[in-house]
Amino acid sequence: MEQNNLREYEAIYILPGALDKAAIDSNLEQHKKFIEERGGKVDKAELWEKRKLAYNIKGHQEGNYCLIQFSAPPNIPAELSRIFRISDEVIRARIFLREW
Numbered sequence: 001m002e003q004n005n006l007r008e009y010e011a012i013y014i015l016p017g018a019l020d021k022a023a024i025d026s027n028l029e030q031h032k033k034f035i036e037e038r039g040g041k042v043d044k045a046e047l048w049e050k051r052k053l054a055y056n057i058k059g060h061q062e063g064n065y066c067l068i069q070f071s072a073p074p075n076i077p078a079e080l081s082r083i084f085r086i087s088d089e090v091i092r093a094r095i096f097l098r099e100w
Helices: 019-035 075-086
Strands: 007-016 039-058 059-072 092-095
Touching: 007 019, 007 075, 019 039, 019 059, 019 075, 059 075, 075 092
Parallel strands: none
Antiparallel strands: 007 059, 007 092, 039 059
8 A cells, every 4th residue: 555645534433431441452452453454554552441421322421432553544534533433332432534
């Protein structure tokens, strides 16, 4: 994959507050592997913190906020977004193009 074609993105998503650290780490690693297998490069993948949600989302009152910063071809964020939508574990997700 040509490096010139890569753009920088941030994916922020929320996992249920009831998940333990091992399950969260496994989830982060799974998404990191997905990006890297398709020619992307992950700069950072981490658990931010567990927080009380402002309102219930899919019946959850607490959530673990996760961040992935990565560089990838333009087709990967669309596919990652689709994976977030169909995942039973992901409560809410958003992918941003980093333009700074």
